[in-house]
Amino acid sequence: MGYLQLYVSGPFDALKPAGMNHSMDDSSRIEGVGLAISRNDRYIFTDLNFSLEAGQILQVEGHNGSGKTTMLRILCGLTLPSEGEVQWRGENIRKNLAEYCAQLAYVGHAPGIKGELTPLENLDFAKTMDRPRKDADAEKVLERLQLPAFCDDVPCHNLSAGQRRRVALGRLLMLDARLWVLDEPFTALDPGGRKLVEELLSEHAQAGGMAVLTTHHVVNLEGCSVRQLQLGT
Amino acid sequence: MNEASPGAAFISVLRRDLMLAYRHRAQILNPLLFFVIVVSLFPLGLDPEPELLHTIAPGVIWVAALLAAMLSLDNMFRSDFDDGSLEQLLLTPHPLPLLVLAKIVAHWLTSGLPLLVLAPVLGMLLNLGNESLFSLLATLALGTPVLSLIGSIGVALTVGLRGGGVLLSLLILPLFIPVLIFAANAVGNAGAGLDITGQLAFLGSLLALASALAPLATAAALRISLN
Numbered sequence: 398m399g400y401l402q403l404y405v406s407g408p409f410d411a412l413k414p415a416g417m418n419h420s421m422d423d424s425s426r427i428e429g430v431g432l433a434i435s436r437n438d439r440y441i442f443t444d445l446n447f448s449l450e451a452g453q454i455l456q457v458e459g460h461n462g463s464g465k466t467t468m469l470r471i472l473c474g475l476t477l478p479s480e481g482e483v484q485w486r487g488e489n490i491r492k493n494l495a496e497y498c499a500q501l502a503y504v505g506h507a508p509g510i511k512g513e514l515t516p517l518e519n520l521d522f523a524k525t526m527d528r529p530r531k532d533a534d535a536e537k538v539l540e541r542l543q544l545p546a547f548c549d550d551v552p553c554h555n556l557s558a559g560q561r562r563r564v565a566l567g568r569l570l571m572l573d574a575r576l577w578v579l580d581e582p583f584t585a586l587d588p589g590g591r592k593l594v595e596e597l598l599s600e601h602a603q604a605g606g607m608a609v610l611t612t613h614h615v616v617n618l619e620g621c622s623v624r625q626l627q628l629g630t
Numbered sequence: 631m632n633e634a635s636p637g638a639a640f641i642s643v644l645r646r647d648l649m650l651a652y653r654h655r656a657q658i659l660n661p662l663l664f665f666v667i668v669v670s671l672f673p674l675g676l677d678p679e680p681e682l683l684h685t686i687a688p689g690v691i692w693v694a695a696l697l698a699a700m701l702s703l704d705n706m707f708r709s710d711f712d713d714g715s716l717e718q719l720l721l722t723p724h725p726l727p728l729l730v731l732a733k734i735v736a737h738w739l740t741s742g743l744p745l746l747v748l749a750p751v752l753g754m755l756l757n758l759g760n761e762s763l764f765s766l767l768a769t770l771a772l773g774t775p776v777l778s779l780i781g782s783i784g785v786a787l788t789v790g791l792r793g794g795g796v797l798l799s800l801l802i803l804p805l806f807i808p809v810l811i812f813a814a815n816a817v818g819n820a821g822a823g824l825d826i827t828g829q830l831a832f833l834g835s836l837l838a839l840a841s842a843l844a845p846l847a848t849a850a851a852l853r854i855s856l857n
Contacts, residue, residue: 473721476857499723507714511646513653525634525642526722552653568718 424486425500425575426450427472427607431481434467441467445481447626451575452602454621455609459628465611466506468628469580472609473503499528502574504582508565512554516544516564519553523568530573538570539563543593558585566594569601577601577608639724640732647736650709657705658740665698665745669752680757687756688817691766692773695745696806699777700799702741706733706782707789707852716789720856727845730852734782734845742774758821765820769813772833779837779844780805786851809836 432445441464449455457465470476472483474490474497482489490497503509510519520535539549542563553561562585569577577598583591595618598608602621610616616623634642651658672690673683710716719729749770753763784802788794816829 473717475717475720495723495725498721501721503717503721505714505717507712507717509714509718511650511709511713511715513650514646518649522642522646523718526639526718526724527634528723529634 425605425607426484426486427576427609428484428487429468429472429481430484432468432471432478432483433480434464434471434476435479436467440479442628443480445628447624449607449609449624451605451607452622453607454598454602454616454618454623455607455626456616456623457609457611457626457628458613459611463628465628466580469503469505469578469609469611473501473578474498500575501578502527502569502572502576503578503580504565504568505580506584508561509568510553510561510564513552515550515552516556516567517549519564520567520571524571528573529571533571533573535567535571538567541570542567543589559587559590562586563590566597569597575606577606577610579608579610581611581613583612583614634724636724636728639722640728643719643729643732644736647733648739651736651740658702658744661698661702661741662744662748664701665694666748666752668694668697670755673756684757684759684762684821685818687753687758688762688766688814688821690756691749691752692769692810692814692817695749695770695774696777696810698745699741699774699781699806700802702737703778703781703785703802704795704798706737706785708785711789711855716852717856720853726849726852730782730786730848731841731845734778734848737782738775738778742770742778745774746770758817761823762817762821765826766817768830769816769833772830772837773809773813776809776833776836776840777806779840782848783844783851786848786855788855789852790855809833812836 426448428448429445433443434441441462445468447455457468459465467476471478474483474494482491484490485497485500510516511522514522516539517535520538524533524535536549540546544560544563548556548560553564556564562582566582582594586594591614595616598610598616599618599621601608602618669691672686676682676686707716710719720726722729746767749766750763753766758766781802784798784805787801788798791797812829812832816826816833819826819829
């Protein structure tokens, strides 16, 4: 049976979102209520409660096998919890999954990009499948992600793991998503890449977005309200 | 900016899958070569009497088409599952059955349609007459989309399993049997100068039923497989 510890660090209420670029009002709030998940007749975690509001970032921590990825998948609506529910603006996400999905950008363990397509083709596809940002431009996004220009037209399976991770993260900049759910976003990235992801997270939070991420990396997000959620046995 | 319309998302998935198939041409050729080789081996293995070949041709061509469809089915969701694209598809705001239908259409265009092009040549090889060739094309045009549609349900159910290929055959082959029986029977009857409207009507109704229900079942199966 697992237990949960929730503690907080950082200026909780100090942050006022600067330069909101999201079309929605500021009432966005995601909550996990009494979440539990069991696998093979064994609970991985039980009675997991948390809430996250605009401008906040939730870092999920825990040892290997503590259910971090499962928790993120529950948050996205991919996995059904054994008990409890996830609420978006006070309503179970299952009630209006399509509307919730339009607010969500997920980058999981698997990058979700096609190896046979170029980074530009991958990002353009992502743009046509979801709600894109007004100024979404795949080339500019790849430039922002510091992907060398020659990579734009190379099939993704010829790129390094870190470069593929950057392309996957490019989806975050293409979509007008309020909530980012990131599973180990720093994996395979060099120090420059990690710093870039931290910058993106800070900007997103300051613009009124929210993010939930798992990482063993110590994140350094200046001026952001970062909460920690500890999963463990 | 508002999100793209479901219709635009359908076109987008279809275009992407066709582009992927084009860049993976070997994967498309494999079932087609299998189809050609199996059908052309029969005259070598049996007595190459024109009468005998004419009699067995409908069954041989349809069984080979069915097995070729089985070979290509596994690729429908496999690579999307492995690289995480399937998760992303589930997380778009568009209706999943519609996106699934786009993938099924792409699968049929790259695996079923080429069979229609090859079948008349193989029919002639097996001494099929003009009437039979026409009915062969008609049954393949109605029957192969049914194979892709019904097959997608089985693939969606087994995509997360290791060694799902065997299970897929057990799940799907029994559901393919009605298509095989009516299609092969229609081609045989056409060769004998009999009316085949009934068989074609049955295949058409199967296609209508599968088009309406299979995308829904496949979408539900994918959500279960990714749970």
